[in-house]
Amino acid sequence: MILQKEEKIYRSFIISVCLVAVAAIAGVFLGINIQARKLITESLHSTARAYFQTIVATRAWNARYNGVYVEKKQGVLSNPYMKNTDIETKDGRTFTIRNPAMMTREISEYIGKNEEFSFRMTSKKLVNPANKPDAFELAALDQFEKGVPEIFKTEPMNGKMYFRYIGPIFVKQECLKCHAKQNYKVGDVRGGISVTFNIDDIYKQLRSNTIYILLFAALTASFLVGSLWLLTKRLTNKIAEIRKQIEEMAIQDGLTGISNRRHAFLRGEEEFVRAKRLKRGLCCIMMDVDFFKAVNDKYGHSAGDGVLKELASRAKNVIRKYDILGRYGGEEFLVIMPDANFEQAKTLAERIRTEVKARMINDIPVTVSLGTAEINENDTRIDDIIKRADEQLYEAKKAGRNCVKP
Template identity: 40%
Template sequence: MAEIPVPAMKKKHLWKRFFINISLIVVLFLVGIFIGFAVQTDRLISEQYLTTARAHFKNIVLTRRWNAEHGGVFVKKGPDNPSNPYLENPDITAKDGTVYTMKNPALMTREISEYARQSGDFVYHITSRIPLNPDNAPDDFERSALSGFEEGNRETYVLLKDNTRSIYRYMAPLHVEDSCMPCHAKQGYRIGDVRGGISVTFDVSDTEKKMARNRFGFIGLGIAASLALLGIILFLISRLAGSLSKAYNTIEKMSITDELTQVFNRRHFHARLDEEIARARRYGHPMSLLMVDIDHFKTINDRYGHQTGDDVLKAISVLFGSNTRSADIVARYGGEEFVVLLPETEEETARVTADKLRAAIERQAFTSPDRSLFHVTASFGVSSLHMTDQNTADMADRMVKMADDAMYQAKQAGRNRVVVSSGM
């Protein structure tokens, strides 16, 4: 049975390909880890932003609720506390003549927001689709959020960045409650309606800058770790180049060998058949092909078991190897079928070879599970490539078909015989 030498170039470059593949895996693995850390960190920071915004919103809502449930807060009227022009009768006069003016929830929200703005912490803004106070008019973010609230959204948030600042914006709806009805019932609101919303805005530039520095740190650490690991891998692979060459030969053999019988497999046979046909046509050499099928093989499996059937196939493969030339190609074609490719072999010589193999199989004794002996036979079909045959693209398929047809003729004629194809 012919051996196919592994190309030297493949041996030479195998370890390089292995190194590249391992390097890619290592790099992708490390990149995945660092990206995962970065994404997880970003997610945690984003969740912290959202938690902070919700807390601010909840605090101002609770403060407004306290104001509304007490009917507003009255403070001494003066230049710093003028009357709210958008309220009806906002002022009251005490017995001593002091005038007090009402700070309703909306006005209180704006004033608290101004205190927060001056301290540089955050900004509240109360707004609605059609505000009475122009100062409460929504901006683009708030207008979009209000539209979403009408569709059922519970909150809206976004991180806005420019060249110098990073701003986090959050907004949630305000629903009409019992304490709101004294002021808003006349506007047509009912309990549970969305009458507007409060946005919370705060600067997260410092945190984002630190996050950016962390990302650069992750990238640098990832590059350093990757280079270190790649250096170690390159060192190890360079020492294992010889072993990898042997491993490549083993893998190559496995890819072209039938696992059970250890002869060539069908895929490799077809590749060699194309090569031998091309060589025969180029140099004007004859070639022949044997198609072999074990007679009554299903009966062997049924009577003695599949393990015995496998033993028969392996033993016949050994017979083929010991009764053919080193240049001949023996392959398992499928199931109990074998093919034998005979380069530089004329039809008559191929017939003699087939009959020699047939007789060797017939003489071979096999042992059954109960230790009794039994014999098997095989049917052979022979096809040959003649120099007068036209060189067509399907010549390989035609040779196989002719040998296969001849083999079935041998079976129909009583099995355990050789039939030569009538021609291409």
């Protein structure tokens, strides 16, 4: 039977796992929703930029011909901001010029009758007061003067959601014909073209999709939490049955059969306390397999495991019976030597290095680097000695590997 205290621990564990699962699911679906919104925004941005570039291209076409003439019929007025705008043909008809600015304004007014899409020109230095910028456009014009290439945002207007985009218009040589008196130079920001279109239907669909995603996430989380609860309960019952086996395996490294890191540290701490109390010697050796990653990459992880097992066996045959050999982690090993001085530690480290190098392991050439350290009066824990040995191991690797330091 599982003890009451353990039941409480297991219950807390199950709750934690379920909470993590719920958080993970929420994160996934939140990410999906955010990504969907991002993709929609990018699509709207691309659409707005395409509109803007089309308008710019149309203006460039007009400017290429120094303006175009349209027949002056009812409702067609001359440009009040230009001189010599009208011409008369031999047959008595009158035509008036449309420069890029006025052409753009008239097209925008024509399109503006449709509430779904509109565009207009604007500037901080106005020729036509009707082009006065609103707050969004004015802020964008300020940013253009600082080098920002474009500005866009979503904005509610008249109870609907709109996408707004504005790009800069730069002064070109042909622009100075009309705007030279405003002290513009070629390359200056003349103003901007603002594009606005209705995205209310898209946003409504996006809100609906968000609700569906939330519902699906809730159902998925409920199913996963229930499954995790059942599986974890079975797992905790199994843990209770094999507790004894786990306790027996707690001190041993599963691959090499030598002490694991935890047990080696506990034994080392015991020897450290004894050495301090009796003023006896204590040394540590840190050992690392050279280029072990290359062994795994070339021969496979199974061969790498074989190298670690054989290396542990050889080291075990070289050390003294009462020395402590443990797997420190990965391809690193730790030897703790009670009642030993520094010279003995160096001698043993060299013997291990020689023994490993002398014979290939499963037809694989293997060498090791080792670092040694001895207890001193300033040490307060076994970790202090191990740290110095590890530093010496690092020096051995810097020195070319397959050696002992110091």
